[in-house]
Each structure stands twice: as C-alpha cells, then as structure tokens.
Amino acid sequence: MRMNYFSASPAGLKAMLDLQNHVHQAAKVGELGEGLLTLVYTRVSQINGCAYCIDMHTKDARKAGETEQRLYALSAWRETPFYTPRECAALAWAEANTLIAGNGIDTALYEATREHFSEKGMADLTLAICTINAWNRLAISFAADVGSYQPS
Template identity: 80%
Template sequence: MRMNYFSANPAGLKTLVDAQRHVSKAAEDGELGDGLLGLIYTRVSQINGCAYCIDMHTKDARRAGESEQRLYALSAWRETPFFTPRECAALAWAEANTLIAGRGIDDALFDATRAHFSEQGLVDLTLAICAINAWNRMSISFSADAGSYRPD
C-alpha cells in the first residue's frame, strides 16, 4: 500500500465508511437484499480494475452463498444464462453508471432498469454503485493490498 489513507484522514474515511454502511443497509433492507449487492460491487470493481475490491467482494459474495460459476462468469454476464433478467438490468445499470463519462444514461436503459425496480430501489441501486466506485478509487489510488482482506 502506498499509504494508509485511513490513518491519513480518519474523519474523512469515517464519513465514507458510514455512508457505505448506510447505503448497504438501506439497499439490503429494501429490494437489493437478495445477494444483488455482491454482484454489483464485484462487477463495478472489475470494470475499475480494483484488485483489492474484487478480492473483497468475491470473498463476501461466496460467504453469502453466491456460486463460483456466477462469480467466474460475471465479467461476461451478457453471454451467460446464469443471471436473472432483474440481475441483468442491475448489472447493465451498474456498468453504465460506472462508465458514465461522455456516455450518460439513455432513456431505454433507464426504462429497462426501472421495469425491475421501484423508484426507491433504483435510487438504492444507484447509491450502491456510487459508493463502490468511491471505494474503488481510494483502493486503486493508494494501492490497497489485494488478497489482504479477511471477512469477519
């Protein structure tokens, strides 16, 4: 690790940790409590190339009951039969929101995703995507040690 960003700015990181906990709890208590967050966090981390986060989220997803097959196929989810239409909508939304620069979100994607989620569910999903993108940027910027994460 280049530096310990937690010790460099404990108050700032506490804010991010608290926000992540709140977002995850709201999502899990709402429409995303069926393991979808693990897929979203892993896929966004794959897109961003965050090795530490991929390690973390695949460990957590396996611990929560996610199959190895689905985790291995996640980067090619469009070409597999392993994901439900709702999961595919969430993954497409996650990819578009992660790769948003210069692309935006078109109405067709919004409508396709909205068909699977309530207004609150879609906001919860988007907040979860925003949160993991923030963590990816922290972990990548400061070279968090991939493989060092230990689930509780």
C-alpha cells in the same frame, strides 16, 4: 499500501463509511439484497481493475452462498443464462454508471432498469454504484494490500 487513507482523512472516511452503511442497511431491509449488492460491487470493481475490491467482494459473495460459476462468468454476464432479468438490469445500470463519462445514461436503460426497481431501489442501487466506484479509486490510488481482506 502507499498510505493509510483511513488515518490520513478520518472525517472523510467516516462519511464514506456512513454512506456504505446506509447502502448495506438498505440492501438488508429493502429490495436490493446483499447478493445483488455483491454482484454489482464485483462487476464495477472488474471494470475499474480494482484487484483489492475484486478479492474482497468475491470472498464476501462466496461466504453469502454465491456460486463459483456465476462469479467466474460475471464479466460476461450478457452472454450467459446464469443471472435473473433483475440482476441483468442492475448490472447494466452499474456498468453504465461506472462508464458514464462521455456516455451518459439513456432513457431506454433507465426505463428498463425501472421495470425491476422502485424509485428508492434505483436511488439505493445508484448510491451503491457510486460508493464502490469511490472505494475502487481509493484502493487503486493508494495500492491497498490485495489478498489481505478476510470476511467477518
């Protein structure tokens, strides 16, 4: 690791962790669910090329009971029958929000995603996407130790 960003900016990382805790709590008691969250986190991390986060979230997903087949096919989710329409909506929303620069979010995608999520669900899903994008940038920028993560 190039530097320990947790010790370099403890207040900033506390704010990140507070947002992360909100997202995880909302997933536990709300409509997202931890399984969906791990799929979204993994897919966003694949897009961003964050090896540390891909390692982390696939380990968490396996621990939570996710199948190898679905994890292996995640980068090609549109081409497989392995994901529910709700999961596909979340993955499409995650990809669009991760690749938002120069693309925006069109109304058709918003409406298609809203068919599966309430306003709170959409807000929490988008916060989860924002959060994992931020963690990816920290892990990549400061060369987090890939493979060191162990699920609790």
